[in-house]
Amino acid sequence: MSNHSCIEIANEWGIVSARQAGRELSKDIGFGSVDQARITTAISELARNIYLYTEIGKIDLEEISDNHRNGKARGIKVVASDKGPGIENLRDVMVDGFTTSGGLGAGLPGVKRLMDEFDIESIPGEGTTITTIKWLR
Amino acid sequence: MRSIVLQHMIDNKDHYIEQWRVSFDQLLFSRSESTIKPQYIQDEMKDEFVSVIFDTLTMDRHSRRAVVKRFVERLIHDGWIVSEFIMSLQKLRRIVMKDLSKHYDKDKFVDLSSELEDWLDEQITDLTTEFAKNHEEVKAIQKVALKELSAPLIPVFDKIVVMPLIGTIDTKRASQIMENLLEGIIEHRAQVVLIDITGVPLVDTMVAHHIIRASEAVRLVGAECLLVGIRPEIAQTIVNLGIDLGNFTTKSTLKKGVETALQMTHRDIITNEEPVTGGGLK
Ligand SMILES: Nc1ncnc2c1ncn2[C@@H]1O[C@H](COP(=O)(O)OP(=O)(O)OP(=O)(O)O)[C@@H](O)[C@H]1O
Ligand SMILES: [Mg+2]
Numbered sequence: 001m002s003n004h005s006c007i008e009i010a011n012e013w014g015i016v017s018a019r020q021a022g023r024e025l026s027k028d029i030g031f032g033s034v035d036q037a038r039i040t041t042a043i044s045e046l047a048r049n050i051y052l053y054t055e056i057g058k059i060d061l062e063e064i065s066d067n068h069r070n071g072k073a074r075g076i077k078v079v080a081s082d083k084g085p086g087i088e089n090l091r092d093v094m095v096d097g098f099t100t101s102g103g104l105g106a107g108l109p110g111v112k113r114l115m116d117e118f119d120i121e122s123i124p125g126e127g128t129t130i131t132t133i134k135w136l137r
Numbered sequence: 138m139r140s141i142v143l144q145h146m147i148d149n150k151d152h153y154i155e156q157w158r159v160s161f162d163q164l165l166f167s168r169s170e171s172t173i174k175p176q177y178i179q180d181e182m183k184d185e186f187v188s189v190i191f192d193t194l195t196m197d198r199h200s201r202r203a204v205v206k207r208f209v210e211r212l213i214h215d216g217w218i219v220s221e222f223i224m225s226l227q228k229l230r231r232i233v234m235k236d237l238s239k240h241y242d243k244d245k246f247v248d249l250s251s252e253l254e255d256w257l258d259e260q261i262t263d264l265t266t267e268f269a270k271n272h273e274e275v276k277a278i279q280k281v282a283l284k285e286l287s288a289p290l291i292p293v294f295d296k297i298v299v300m301p302l303i304g305t306i307d308t309k310r311a312s313q314i315m316e317n318l319l320e321g322i323i324e325h326r327a328q329v330v331l332i333d334i335t336g337v338p339l340v341d342t343m344v345a346h347h348i349i350r351a352s353e354a355v356r357l358v359g360a361e362c363l364l365v366g367i368r369p370e371i372a373q374t375i376v377n378l379g380i381d382l383g384n385f386t387t388k389s390t391l392k393k394g395v396e397t398a399l400q401m402t403h404r405d406i407i408t409n410e411e412p413v414t415g416g417g418l419k
Pocket of ligand 1: 050053
């Protein structure tokens with residue numbers, strides 16, 4: 001639990017704060033500029049979804065290490081959680097172009113491609129938790 | 138007829154100025170933007186405030202407001218915090234009250250202290266009103282400046298304009314960009330707009346969406362958009378997000394963008410074979 005931070009997303013400023021924190025942590029961990037941009041963009045998407053579709057939520061950022069992968073791998077874990085309306089059909093929202101807000105509908109499928117691991121859990125009426133990881137190569 | 142309290146304060150002006158000024162020493166008048174406040178600047182400001190309050194005792198409200206207005210302008214310009222000046226008026230109240238209670242019997246004192254309150258209320262109202270008014274004006278000016286700064290449009294050649302974007306793009310700024318783009322195109326009769334995103338730290342779906350929408354709007358008013366200054370890492374994330382910029386002409390640098398824009402407006406860059414000598418006007 002060395003490097004952990006939690007940013008509340010209640011307005012547009014929260015999105016900017018989360019991005020800044022993500023950029024700093026990924027730089028500290030040792031990610032190159034392209035991966036830094038990928039991680040920061042993913043955080044931006046997740047944070048903006050919280051801002052757009054829920055009242056309030058948070059982004060947790062954490063440096064992680066995995067001993068199972070031959071030797072030691074380091075990475076960043078980004079968890080976006082909210083107690084908003086939840087998502088009815090998880091398969092729909094992962095399709096490129098699906099949007100309920102007139103956006104591009106590229107956010108969630110984009111995050112999946114930007115990061116290495118992606119997991120989404122959502123219960124309608126209770127909220128959504130999206131966990132993503134990027135490994136340092 | 139001047140009120141008894143004011144006449145009393147005018148008659149004992151020097152006495153009150155001295156006492157009030159001493160009470161200032163416990164107060165630290167501070168400035169919002171810095172903690173460094175040399176003693177002499179503090180003293181100067183305190184003296185000025187004393188004279189604003191005491192020199193205006195003999196004035197009518199209208200002329201007094203003009204003095205207060207000038208004083209507040211200076212406060213704001215130098216970044217002083219107004220609340221401390223108002224707090225110091227409470228000290229003056231206490232000092233005058235104490236004297237009044239010594240000189241007058243109880244019934245008279247009640248009358249006089251309400252007179253004093255009225256006068257103080259007026260002072261505080263004038264100070265805060267001027268302060269708020271001035272703040273609003275500053276805010277209005279800053280808003281205009283921010284609007285110009287957040288999405289500037291620069292005509293570089295006949296029919297060609299550039300919009301360099303620097304910094305984070307939020308919803309408000311995105312709509313500013315759209316507005317300035319369309320206004321600028323019409324004003325400068327532009328045919329090509331170069332949007333330079335070299336200074337934009339991150340292009341997510343929202344930013345991309347706004348750029349795409351802006352370029353569609355630009356097309357509707359009869360011009361073309363060129364997207365320039367896409368850094369390599371930004372190009373990568375745009376691809377990862379699956380955003381299709383196929384309808385866009387993109388160039389890596391502003392320089393290449395300008396060259397393309399010149400071609401689009403049927404102009405060439407010619408290098409003279411013989412160097413121009415003399416350098417004077419033709
Ligand atoms: N945290 C959330 N809570 C509830 N619904 C969500 C949440 N995140 C996403 N959604 C739903 O999933 C849909 C798809 O999200 P996605 O981020 O992929 O696209 P978008 O936000 O609509 O557009 P874009 O991100 O491209 O600007 C959204 O339109 C919204 O209906
Ligand atoms: Mg989204």
